[in-house]
Amino acid sequence: MANKKNQSLENTPDHYIQQISALKSELYLEKELVKKLKKTQEDWSELIEKVQPTIKALSEKIKELRINLHLKNQELNNVLQSLSNGLIVTDLAGKIQTFNRAAESITGFETAKAVGNDINELFKLDVIPDMNDDRFIEQIEEGYQRQFTLTKENDQELVVKSSTMLMKSEENELQGIIINLVDITQLRRLEEEAERKSRLTAMGEIAMQVAHELRNPLGSIELFVSMMKMDLQDESEEMSLALHINSATRSMNHIISNLLEYTNPRPIVLDEIALHELLEEFVGFSGFSAEQLNIEFQLKLKARVDKVLGNRELLKQVFHNLFVNACQAMPEGGDFTISTKSYIEKDPVILQRLNNQIERNKQPLVMVVFKDNGKGMPEEIKKKIFDPFFTTREQGTGLGLSIAHNTIASHGGTIIVDTKPEKGTEIRLLFPQYKSG
Numbered sequence: 001m002a003n004k005k006n007q008s009l010e011n012t013p014d015h016y017i018q019q020i021s022a023l024k025s026e027l028y029l030e031k032e033l034v035k036k037l038k039k040t041q042e043d044w045s046e047l048i049e050k051v052q053p054t055i056k057a058l059s060e061k062i063k064e065l066r067i068n069l070h071l072k073n074q075e076l077n078n079v080l081q082s083l084s085n086g087l088i089v090t091d092l093a094g095k096i097q098t099f100n101r102a103a104e105s106i107t108g109f110e111t112a113k114a115v116g117n118d119i120n121e122l123f124k125l126d127v128i129p130d131m132n133d134d135r136f137i138e139q140i141e142e143g144y145q146r147q148f149t150l151t152k153e154n155d156q157e158l159v160v161k162s163s164t165m166l167m168k169s170e171e172n173e174l175q176g177i178i179i180n181l182v183d184i185t186q187l188r189r190l191e192e193e194a195e196r197k198s199r200l201t202a203m204g205e206i207a208m209q210v211a212h213e214l215r216n217p218l219g220s221i222e223l224f225v226s227m228m229k230m231d232l233q234d235e236s237e238e239m240s241l242a243l244h245i246n247s248a249t250r251s252m253n254h255i256i257s258n259l260l261e262y263t264n265p266r267p268i269v270l271d272e273i274a275l276h277e278l279l280e281e282f283v284g285f286s287g288f289s290a291e292q293l294n295i296e297f298q299l300k301l302k303a304r305v306d307k308v309l310g311n312r313e314l315l316k317q318v319f320h321n322l323f324v325n326a327c328q329a330m331p332e333g334g335d336f337t338i339s340t341k342s343y344i345e346k347d348p349v350i351l352q353r354l355n356n357q358i359e360r361n362k363q364p365l366v367m368v369v370f371k372d373n374g375k376g377m378p379e380e381i382k383k384k385i386f387d388p389f390f391t392t393r394e395q396g397t398g399l400g401l402s403i404a405h406n407t408i409a410s411h412g413g414t415i416i417v418d419t420k421p422e423k424g425t426e427i428r429l430l431f432p433q434y435k436s437g
Contacts, residue, residue, distance in 0.1 A: 086181030108152035294333025329374025
């Protein structure tokens with residue numbers, strides 16, 4: 001009965017009026033909400049319309065900043081890559097981040113292989129201080145510098161100087177390490193060349209004074225021996241002793257003559273010479289000796305122009321000295337090659353040795369190469385072979401190569417030596433090419 005009563009009430013007009021009134025209220029609220037949403041949308045549209053120019057301007061500015069940043073990075077990279085000094089940047093752990101072209105050229109390490117590696121492990125030496133050292137930062141700030149020798153893949157040795165500094169942000173925070181590399185090979189060679197010239201000049205002056213002082217008493221000894229021989233029997237013991245004295249004085253006189261020739265060479269007459277013809281003559285003359293010593297001669301004459309200004313006899317003496325030295329370096333025999341080629345020198349250190357009349361970097365040269373596969377020489381001996389009185393032979397005077405060096409210099413040329421123990425020796429003679437007419 002109660003359920004029937006409730007159902008009857010739901011169907012009454014008042015009930016429907018109540019429902020309609022509730023729906024009207026909800027509809028009104030929804031209309032108000034729609035109005036508010038529409039008003040908000042209009043406000044947003046108006047706001048967007050107002051800020052649209054600002055957004056567009058900001059977008060253009062961002063685009064411009066990106067372009068400028070890219071150009072600046074490119075410009076900075078071009079500057080880094082164009083530096084003649086090697087520039088390496090690492091993080092604080094020593095891992096390489098930047099490796100410019102000059103660093104690649106100096107060290108021989110490819111950039112792609114260098115980046116990401118520990119710099120000390122790559123160079124196999126302490127380019128930067130040991131990071132486990134408590135004074136790591138202090139050492140760099142005090143000026144951490146190193147000088148070391150790098151051997152490249154082609155066995156070329158370079159002397160490199162490195163200096164290290166810290167890279168900091170504007171807030172003075174440590175960001176990395178900058179290493180500057182300078183190839184000082186040529187500077188070192190120039191210093192050694194100047195030191196050598198100074199040393200040889202001083203030695204030459206002393207040697208000349210000593211030679212002059214010795215010559216007079218030697219002349220007197222020879223005179224007295226000659227007078228003694230007149231009163232001695234030919235087969236007597238006294239005559240034998242006198243002959244030994246005479247022979248010794250002549251030997252000493254020859255050494256003194258060579259010494260004076262080295263310290264104060266006489267002006268020489270230079271004539272037009274065909275080097276190929278002179279070398280063929282020398283090989284023909286020395287061929288028998290080479291055969292007896294089990295040395296195989298090879299002659300490779302490839303210079304396009306072989307004309308030089310020179311003195312035939314002096315040059316043959318130089319060739320002979322170089323041949324004798326090669327024979328001594330190959331006591332059991334070996335290969336001895338003489339070759340020529342046309343050549344233009346670019347090494348500034350070598351160019352400085354050449355005669356001032358040469359138009360540097362333009363004047364063609366004739367190179368004569370004497371190469372053996374003998375014992376070679378260590379670096380400490382190589383540096384001294386042209387010094388007067390330096391010799392590794394018991395009976396040597398130490399003047400042969402010194403005179404040869406001066407002889408080539410008097411021809412406007414120079415001598416270059418490449419040698420390593422057990423790898424043979426290559427001696428290059430450079431002559432200015434002569435063009436008649």
